[in-house]
Amino acid sequence: MLEKYIAVAKGDKKADLVLKNATYVDVFCGKIRKGDIAVVGEKIVGVGKYEGKEEIDCSKLTVLPGYIDGHVHIESSQLSPEEFASLIVPRGTTTIIADPHEITNVCGTAGCEYISKASQNVPLDVKLQLPSCVPATPFETSGAILNGKDTAKNIIKDYIFGLGEFMNYPGVINCDPDVIKKLESAHTAGKVIDGHAPAVYGNDLNAYLCGGITTDHECVTGDEIEEKISKGMYVHIRHGSSTQNLGNAKHMTDANFRRFILCTDDRHAFDLKDKGHLDDALRKLVASGIDPVRAVTCATLNCAECYNLKWRGAIAPFYLADLVVVEDLRAFNAKYVFKNGKLVAKDGKPLFDTSKRYLPKSVLNTVHLKDVKPDDFKLTLKGTKAKAMTIEPGGVVTGCEIVEVESKNGDVVLENTDLLKLTVVERHKLTGNIGKALFKGYGFKGGAMGITIAHDSHNIILLGDDNESMAKAANRLKEIGGGMVVVDKAKGEVHSLTLDIAGLMSSRDADGLQRDSKALIELAHSMGVKREYEAFMSLAFLSLAVIPKLKILDTGLFDVEKFAFTDINA
């Protein structure tokens, strides 16, 4: 094969494809250059003067290396990998480092295998990290457990690129033996380990890094960034749907900018569709005053270097012909996208078939639940004072408020209060667990609503003011194999949307999902959910027991600051 590349590069044979008279970004010298870009098979073979069997006039266009997303959970899009690719590839992303943390918490390594195999249907390189924290905490019931031994067994597999974000930083710092086993197995296998260490500094950070961890996407302050880079970490500039730190880019200097990379982490289908992916990050970075060539370097070469992706992330001979052709370096509108030398998207539309979806049984029908009855939702208090969870709009941190609440027949009375029952119904292991809490200020009335996305164990998170409606909601979610549901008691109606893949993602297309989601979200708001909340997605983090303050698990009410269960009775 080398002969063919060399012969064309030398000029003895025509290239398969030439992007003629292109302006292109040279990420090595930080410059914008002009030339013909010659492609043979999946490789760029030269930049200079070339002729091709196919030629595309790029005299008014700018060519960039394909973007690399340094850290993303595909599941957060609520789309299948195929449909996810159909949204991000036309935006210019050609490689992602994907951590299937959510689906693995539901399906175990079958979730990893599914993402890997489904991704092979689309022109997107998915480098798959083995999730490191399944479950996220030992206090809840998840669909799967990956301990140190499981990690050692799986990390060596060819389709596993590295070990996913190590969120359990206390476990690293305190030398939890199972954590050490996970880290050591990744080292032995020579695989990269991603980090996640918000506000970890000083000697604690040194200890965390002695786990051999190399990246962080959680830092937000200049001091944190400076310390983490100086200690060898690559720092992500994140452009998720809710969690963003594009402002990190202003801490880039001439000396340290090679250690900054771009990622999206969690980005919803709606944002991917309406706003974009890394192209949107680049647009916003440039609008904020970051040099466009430097921004592109963060999205390409830097990320390739961080993850040791050789021959990727630049426009140069022998580099992979992953190319984005944009109109300019302000809007970053992708006119053409090439993956492995093939045109795969044009004018924002995918040119590849996304109708062929891989859907193994192992990720379907993942709501395992005995029939739930109205009485299962009775919440019995000892007295009239109880702890209630609260949540700020737009945030994931919860509060705790002591409230007065009456009871009748062994159940709380919610009429004429601003309170709801908030429950987590275990859906993996048929334990029958239902964790119960009071939830104040969300605004919903007259039935129940719920979703099978509930970080990170993804049980059913379900709220309501009527036990019968709550039982109906849970049973509907079981019936459809996961998704979102709203029960309107007055009308006697149950509305739902199916997330058939692990209860997290839809096997449908993004348009259909968006249309139906919007209708269900609108219904929830019409039943009182305050407009300042994201009706369903705000619920999805109420069970995430690693973020303060008060959280609800299938096993009960949890005080994150004390890292222990807590009594609802105040």
Next chain:
Amino acid sequence: MLEKYIAVAKGDKKADLVLKNATYVDVFCGKIRKGDIAVVGEKIVGVGKYEGKEEIDCSKLTVLPGYIDGHVHIESSQLSPEEFASLIVPRGTTTIIADPHEITNVCGTAGCEYISKASQNVPLDVKLQLPSCVPATPFETSGAILNGKDTAKNIIKDYIFGLGEFMNYPGVINCDPDVIKKLESAHTAGKVIDGHAPAVYGNDLNAYLCGGITTDHECVTGDEIEEKISKGMYVHIRHGSSTQNLGNAKHMTDANFRRFILCTDDRHAFDLKDKGHLDDALRKLVASGIDPVRAVTCATLNCAECYNLKWRGAIAPFYLADLVVVEDLRAFNAKYVFKNGKLVAKDGKPLFDTSKRYLPKSVLNTVHLKDVKPDDFKLTLKGTKAKAMTIEPGGVVTGCEIVEVESKNGDVVLENTDLLKLTVVERHKLTGNIGKALFKGYGFKGGAMGITIAHDSHNIILLGDDNESMAKAANRLKEIGGGMVVVDKAKGEVHSLTLDIAGLMSSRDADGLQRDSKALIELAHSMGVKREYEAFMSLAFLSLAVIPKLKILDTGLFDVEKFAFTDINA
């Protein structure tokens, strides 16, 4: 093992070693910082506030990562790997990318194995490249041949780090099948390929790079550097004994400086002893106005990135504790050098035993020669006009001059001329080949002199004006198993110095070699070798048939520009 690093990093246990109150270079942020550097075993575990079982006060000292030499032929030092290490480690070099091109041309892969095993005796990481061009040209007789098949067989070996500098750039550009086999085998093995492509530009450079070649240590102009970096190459800043391009450093910019690395290529024992190694390069770079932190980054992190040497080249948690402690960032005088966390040199002196030398039979007694007789050196011309080789002082490029010369008894008459016989006596395969040329202007008279270092096949290069002396010289070199020789006809004396390792290197210490070399060099000058030449080393390149213009091989006179043999008769 991770537990131990983590516990110390966190501050729960004392470190093995702490460099207290150190000023240190942070190559990631390009800054100078202060702190305690804690070491456990072979790793740095943290920078901050630490206590150690052993503590060294560094309050008046600056700590740097150990230097990495990106490309070096140990053989050019004329020292064994052990003695070589004893000179460079105390200067601060802790890792080298070594290409045993010379010894492999003499001994085949036994030469590689020897360098690898001998290096295990010393605290220096030697990353060994498999030489790519053995022999350098197909026109001469070398001690070994490594063809594509041999390369494929050897490149996969664990002790082989990559493929050495691919000097045969015409072979790459013209798709020589054996060259392609070498390149492809290195790719398949996932190993790095070093480059060597002086003044290769444009589409030819693209073609060369499509061989998957990633470095170049031959460029000298700003345009060449810019083009090579923009096409993905790492560019070396070279500080050899005769070939230097420290000036390359002035072409570093904020955007491209990460692609510059330091190397020495060929550096003689005398220079290593008297001037230094990469420390001398750093000293000169800083004196020329290069920012010291940037210069250090080129000698450390950049090189580690280029060669994918993970956890090396920086002072940060989990990085290898290869550390140089200097008095300041101008003189770069190394007070302490640590390798894998152990103190291995102090105040410029090695603290390791260099008397234990690995000396396998496979690299000894490499002068294979039938007894040579005076008549073997007869040079018979057809007429009186002949081509003579000339050489400029300090250069390796030769010239061709047409001279008038008388003959008698079938041999040229050199009395009263400025001419010498210059011969290459084959010493590997008992072919009996003696290539003969005329050499003008060197100045030697009254005997013969020769050396078994003759690039790149390392036959015997031998000059003289007396056949009997020349035969004596050749036979002495055979007797001592290689080295340098001077025969004084008038005094009837034969003086020699032994290079017992492949006829290229001495198993003695540097001091002894330097003393005896100087005596022999002085003798050659006293017999007329003009002072502007390096008496022996200027000869060593007269057989290098890849550098213009006229060269002498064991097989005859060679016109490099025509890349063909040429008749001595003009």
